[in-house]
Amino acid sequence: MTGRAFWPRLRWSLLLAGAWSVLGFLVLPMLVIVPVSLTDRNYLSLPEHALSLQHYERFFTSEPWLASTLQSLLIAAISSAASIVLGALCAVGCWRISNRWAAAVRLLMLAPLIVPTVIQGLAMYHLWAMAGLFDTYAGVVLAHTLTGIPYVVITVSAALAGFDVKLEQASRGLGASALDTIRLVIGPAIAPGLISGGVFAFIHSFDELVIVLYITSREIRTLPKRIWDGLQDRIDPTIAAVSVILVAATLLLLAADAWLRRRRRQSISAMGQAALDLKGGLA
């Protein structure tokens, strides 16, 4: 190795080391909670003599923790489904109309992502109390649907970015109804966006705490709310196990999303080919 190559190499090694230290900092919390959750002590610490599943056992046998988990799952499932429908329809509309108003609408749909949740919660409190939505499932589902829409609008718009408006016009021009066009032409194009948007909206709802703190009281105790309560004063050790389960679930959801999207892309190109063949047949 010549002397001239030494410094660039050293510099690059330092850069690599720096970047990976930052990434190490990012994944450190995920790595640390695993041993902490397996501790054999009654309080939270690293395992001392042996590994133990006691905190997991406590979670899976605790009525309140399981009830909260179920509540959160239910709310996240319904609100993300609603976000998908509303967000996708809106994104498709913006894409097809694509004028200044549509751009403004798209920006409006992103607003719930930008306005801090402490402000949104404060703002919702009044209306929710007035409309009888305070401390109800419907109230939380509505709030999470609203705040989930931006994720779907973003991912569906991204999926439509490379999709030619002329294909929609061709479909209508050849006599397909609007619904058939959505189902057969636009639907397959936005499918990857729908999946990702749904996953993001689901994770968002499942994790959302601040708005829930404002618009609920005793009836609704979602999982984040129970974790939040458990983090005050003396920390409830069950949280360690809950955290690991949550990280694992997030990991699985994101992996499934990536895998589904990859599969979808292949089937879309196959479908595109089929459409071309059909067109050739018609001509």
Next chain:
Amino acid sequence: MGDRQKRFYYWAMAPAIALVAVFFVMPLLQVLWLSVSEPALGLQNYRALIDNALLHRVWINTLRVCGLTTLIAVIAGYLVAYVMAHVGADHRTLMISCIVLTFWLSVLVRAFAWVMILRTEGVLNTVLISLGVIDQPMRLVRNEIGVLIGMAHYMVPIAALPMYSNMQTISRTYVDAARGLGARTWQTFLWVYLPLTKPGIVAATVLVFIFSLGFYITPAILGGGRVVMIAEYIRVSFEETLRWGYATMLASTLLIALTLGLAVLARVINMRKVFGA
């Protein structure tokens, strides 16, 4: 053939627009209205901005913590983005996976994990003491250090992603040309590469700063009530004092500050690119 067919798509947008207008925009307008009408019409709630020393301290805390968070996140994010833009595909996928996974990690799980790591009898102190590096545990949580660590952890991915997508668009030929013309490595970086990445840096800076301003959970848990920032103060004045005029004034001030920040951002970069829509 335009209008009749387009009508369907206007209807498609309607439900989402109606929902956001009624349950999001209207309540926000009500917050703005209450801030000037509760308990009486006028700007008296806003006088606290001038003569309330506690509120001054809260805003100074907020701006200091958000400024430092932004500085840390943008520098660390730039480093990661730079390396990511210069490594092979597999290596890059691995790096992006770390970032995306952290991005979606539950805010509460992070806060809990950092408390586990940083507290006096926590993982870091235990390890350092048993290695003999320190003999007294360091106080790293329930103070500003804890808040900064927690917030930087949240913001590094948000800073890295826009800077990375900007760096991807920079052709290697600029750097090669500078080198070929005899510039040293640091000169090439400082005079060629850095200016080219400025749009990404600006986007990341404004984005991170704006997001940090409204942060509640992380400072509340890692600050332990000692580093009160504006979001926590809004929540406390809602919960404990029930002074609606005051709480909505705080929220309105924050909302206006954010809008101004975004207006600045919109002037310097293409917003749609940042949010990917």
